[in-house]
Amino acid sequence: MNLSRRKFLGWMSAAGVGTVMGKKAYAASDRHLRENPDSKGVLFDSVLCIGCRKCEEACNKVNELPPPEQPFDDETVLDHKRRTTPDAYTVVNRYDDSGSAKGPLFRKIQCNHCMEPACASSCFVKAYKKTMTGAVTYDASVCVGCRYCMIACPFEIPTYTYDSALNPTIMKCTMCHPRVIEGKLPGCVESCPKEALTFGKRTDLIKIARERIRKNPGLYVDHIYGEHEMGGTSWLYLSGVPFKDLGMREDLGIKPAVEMTKGALNAVPIVVGLWPVLLTGIYAISQRKDKISKKEQEDAVQAALAKATEEAEAKLSKALTDAETKKKVAIEAAVKKALEEVADSQTEEGS
Amino acid sequence: MSGQTTSNSKPLITTFSYAAEEVIKTLFKTFMSPMGIVAGAIVVLGLFLTFLRFTGGLGAVTNLSDYNAWGIWIGFDLLTGVALAAGGVVTSAAVYIFGMKKYHFAVRPAILTGFLGYALVVLALVYDVGRPDRLILGYPFVVSQGTTSVLFEVGLCVMLYLTVLFVEFCPAALEWLGLKKARYLIIKLTLVLTIFGVILSTLHQSSLGALFLLAHSKLHPLWYSSYLPVFFFVSAVFAGLSMVIFESTLSHRHFAHQMGEEHLKGREDLAFGFGKAAALVLAGYFAIKIVGITADHNWDLLGTSYGAWFLVELLGFVALPCFLYSIGVRDRNLKIIQWAAGWTVFGVMLNRLNISVIAFNYHLPSADRYFPNWMEIGISLFIVTVGILAFKVIGTLMPIFYEHTEFKDLH
Numbered sequence: 001m002n003l004s005r006r007k008f009l010g011w012m013s014a015a016g017v018g019t020v021m022g023k024k025a026y027a028a029s030d031r032h033l034r035e036n037p038d039s040k041g042v043l044f045d046s047v048l049c050i051g052c053r054k055c056e057e058a059c060n061k062v063n064e065l066p067p068p069e070q071p072f073d074d075e076t077v078l079d080h081k082r083r084t085t086p087d088a089y090t091v092v093n094r095y096d097d098s099g100s101a102k103g104p105l106f107r108k109i110q111c112n113h114c115m116e117p118a119c120a121s122s123c124f125v126k127a128y129k130k131t132m133t134g135a136v137t138y139d140a141s142v143c144v145g146c147r148y149c150m151i152a153c154p155f156e157i158p159t160y161t162y163d164s165a166l167n168p169t170i171m172k173c174t175m176c177h178p179r180v181i182e183g184k185l186p187g188c189v190e191s192c193p194k195e196a197l198t199f200g201k202r203t204d205l206i207k208i209a210r211e212r213i214r215k216n217p218g219l220y221v222d223h224i225y226g227e228h229e230m231g232g233t234s235w236l237y238l239s240g241v242p243f244k245d246l247g248m249r250e251d252l253g254i255k256p257a258v259e260m261t262k263g264a265l266n267a268v269p270i271v272v273g274l275w276p277v278l279l280t281g282i283y284a285i286s287q288r289k290d291k292i293s294k295k296e297q298e299d300a301v302q303a304a305l306a307k308a309t310e311e312a313e314a315k316l317s318k319a320l321t322d323a324e325t326k327k328k329v330a331i332e333a334a335v336k337k338a339l340e341e342v343a344d345s346q347t348e349e350g351s
Numbered sequence: 352m353s354g355q356t357t358s359n360s361k362p363l364i365t366t367f368s369y370a371a372e373e374v375i376k377t378l379f380k381t382f383m384s385p386m387g388i389v390a391g392a393i394v395v396l397g398l399f400l401t402f403l404r405f406t407g408g409l410g411a412v413t414n415l416s417d418y419n420a421w422g423i424w425i426g427f428d429l430l431t432g433v434a435l436a437a438g439g440v441v442t443s444a445a446v447y448i449f450g451m452k453k454y455h456f457a458v459r460p461a462i463l464t465g466f467l468g469y470a471l472v473v474l475a476l477v478y479d480v481g482r483p484d485r486l487i488l489g490y491p492f493v494v495s496q497g498t499t500s501v502l503f504e505v506g507l508c509v510m511l512y513l514t515v516l517f518v519e520f521c522p523a524a525l526e527w528l529g530l531k532k533a534r535y536l537i538i539k540l541t542l543v544l545t546i547f548g549v550i551l552s553t554l555h556q557s558s559l560g561a562l563f564l565l566a567h568s569k570l571h572p573l574w575y576s577s578y579l580p581v582f583f584f585v586s587a588v589f590a591g592l593s594m595v596i597f598e599s600t601l602s603h604r605h606f607a608h609q610m611g612e613e614h615l616k617g618r619e620d621l622a623f624g625f626g627k628a629a630a631l632v633l634a635g636y637f638a639i640k641i642v643g644i645t646a647d648h649n650w651d652l653l654g655t656s657y658g659a660w661f662l663v664e665l666l667g668f669v670a671l672p673c674f675l676y677s678i679g680v681r682d683r684n685l686k687i688i689q690w691a692a693g694w695t696v697f698g699v700m701l702n703r704l705n706i707s708v709i710a711f712n713y714h715l716p717s718a719d720r721y722f723p724n725w726m727e728i729g730i731s732l733f734i735v736t737v738g739i740l741a742f743k744v745i746g747t748l749m750p751i752f753y754e755h756t757e758f759k760d761l762h
Contacts, residue, residue, distance in 0.1 A: 083417065118565055124503035125491040142491035145481020148502050150420035152565040159417040160481065162410035168481035249568060249714075257565050261501050264561035264580045268504060268554060275550045279448050283542065286450030 039134035040180060041202035041234035042189055043209055044108050046246060047219060048196035051078060051092055051106035058191035059090045059110075062176060081247070084109060086159045089173040090188055095246050105239075107246040108188070108197075111136060111157045111173035112226060113234035118257030122152035127170075134202060134234040135175035143169060154230055154252050175234065205236050212238060231256025366528050377744045390736050397733025400726050404478055412726040418712060419721035426707035427731055428475030430559055431700045432468055433509070434583070437591030438598065439465020439516060440552040447545040456614040457621050459523055459751045460602060461595050463742065466516040471738045473513060478730055501561045508555035515548050526758050527749040534758070557584040563706060571710035573652050573661040576643040579706075585636045590699040592629040593672075596622050596692035606746050611753030623680055626688040629695065630676035637669050657710060664705060668698025 057072040059065070065087050070077050078094040090110035113136045120128035125142045128149065145168055150158045161168045176186035184190070189199040198205060206227060213220045225237035229252050237243070244250050382391045404412045415422050442461035445451045477483040485491055497503050518537060525534035560583025563570055576582065599618060603610070644650060652658050672695040679687035712720060746752060
């Protein structure tokens with residue numbers, strides 16, 4: 001196969017353009033979500049929480065979830081660590097205090113509504129959305145059920161209705177987005193009898209939390225969990241003990257999830273742009289190598305042939321010269337002989 | 352061969368009914384052997400489990416949970432399947448781009464393996480996703496594009512590459528059916544398709560690793576690395592090379608009587624050539640894995656139990672096969688090369704399972720960890736069996752291991 005310039009350019013652009021047209025530009029897609037100053041959040045103060053599970057009950061009611069196996073006032077539920085399930089968007093766990101004798105500690109678990117949600121950046125059909133109110137919502141109507149969001153979520157919040165044959169969906173806290181739009185409080189916040197939950201602008205909540213830490217020295221750990229974790233979350237936490245004693249991970253870092261895949265996604269258009277050049281180049285080099293080696297072979301054959309011809313010619317001319325010399329010698333000899341014969345006959349005649 | 356009995360003058364419908372008849376006949380013959388009966392039993396079991404899966408939901412057949420959203424259908428069928436199916440792109444790139452024409456005979460079996468591999472990956476995903484109807488129709492994918500997602504890229508590339516592989520496979524089928532014009536058209540596209548294939552493979556092989564970049568808090572630090580996309584791409588290269596040797600070894604056992612002269616003669620050369628390449632790539636992979644440990648300051652973790660397991664993978668399934676390949680190439684020992692190939696294939700599977708299942712969620716108590724249900728393994732086994740059966744039927748009917756008499760020297 002010969003590679004003409006026309007063909008080379010044709011293939012290169014066909015491969016390049018074809019690949020680019022098949023997809024959207026990724027470089028533009030790693031957008032950075034800026035915090036909306038009015039976005040809402042909830043502050044959970046674990047020092048105030050008494051583990052009454054009223055929030056769980058309210059959540060169950062407003063979200064019309066199936067009734068629990070054990071009633072909400074059954075405290076034995078707290079003997080086991082629980083997580084969110086398709087039937088419970090929020091759960092309260094008890095963490096028995098190990099050293100500091102502050103009595104039993106409680107933590108409420110629900111979706112933290114990240115500022116830059118891992119679930120949203122992982123979803124390939126954009127089912128998740130960080131809304132203006134701060135809530136991270138999920139649209140089941142486009143969900144394919146790949147469950148990558150569950151892999152992505154560092155807080156292990158999304159749950160899946162594995163037992164549904166035809167229409168399984170992700171189930172998770174919505175921060176009562178529909179209620180908040182109507183001007184109501186989220187179900188859990190409204191029901192809390194101890195004001196352990198505060199709903200408001202996230203920026204205000206951070207101020208409130210700082211104030212509580214400042215006003216009550218020794219009562220709180222000097223850290224607002226969620227202010228920076230994974231790029232910040234709409235839910236914020238205060239605690240009297242290190243957060244890891246409440247089963248919260250302290251090793252998540254402050255980088256939002258979207259940052260972690262940015263590099264890999266940015267490499268995509270580069271590969272799409274450069275690979276056709278590189279590959280066509282390699283192809284051209286290998287073709288040229290073949291061509292050159294073929295030419296070299298031909299040249300060698302030609303040279304050998306020429307050499308052989310030359311040699312043959314030389315041989316021939318030598319043979320010819322030899323023959324001529326011989327002939328000359330023979331003629332000379334013949335002439336000599338003839339002359340001698342003539343001389344002889346003259347001598348004979350004279351005598 | 353059978354291709355000669357049909358010709359262009361017959362209407363397409365006759366051609367296709369002929370094709371269907373031949374496939375059924377061959378399938379029937381395949382089942383009429385001891386191994387065929389085992390395969391048949393697996394297929395029957397698989398169909399039963401399929402019924403359970405689609406009537407009872409994922410919960411009826413899997414051990415997946417809210418903590419463990421991905422099991423062996425992702426770890427084995429998707430991640431391992433895609434890595435091993437890289438044989439197609441590796442071989443076609445070697446022959447058509449790098450100009451190693453002496454391996455030309457190996458392209459068709461490798462493309463067939465790749466095509467079936469990707470087709471089965473998609474089949475496995477039909478079982479794994481909650482709404483396979485939306486996966487097949489692809490509608491939310493088009494109207495609601497989540498371009499920030501690595502999975503979006505994986506999905507798009509796999510979809511496009513499956514199409515490329517199908518087109519690349521087509522000439523064999525068209526020769527069998529005697530459709531000369533269509534075949535000629537596709538043959539002309541060979542180089543463009545190959546370049547397309549390399550681009551798409553680079554992207555999605557690496558992106559499968561990039562999927563786990565989000566899960567830095569769940570994947571054990573020895574396996575988590577910002578180099579994951581590079582690790583996945585490089586390991587896919589030696590996985591593909593090894594899979595070609597492995598497949599060639601098995602094919603020689605079952606298709607030797609069908610193999611063309613070129614194939615029988617070049618078989619050993621292929622094993623040594625690809626073995627040498629695999630040894631080099633494995634050595635490079637070993638080096639960048641060391642770079643990965645060093646970059647993340649993880650040397651101390653090698654002393655833990657996960658560290659020991661990591662060393663089993665790195666020394667036993669990267670360093671060892673690299674060494675075996677080298678010895679095999681030096682001594683021209685085909686047996687060692689074949690063992691090294693099988694060992695590497697197993698090692699790649701181990702690596703993908705480590706990342707997606709074994710070292711994933713390492714922080715959870717064992718009660719919350721995942722172990723596959725036997726029915727999940729059953730469906731994986733069923734899918735692999737379907738692949739082997741398809742390979743057997745296609746390899747028997749179509750010019751995969753030999754050149755079709757009517758099309759010799761036309762490419």
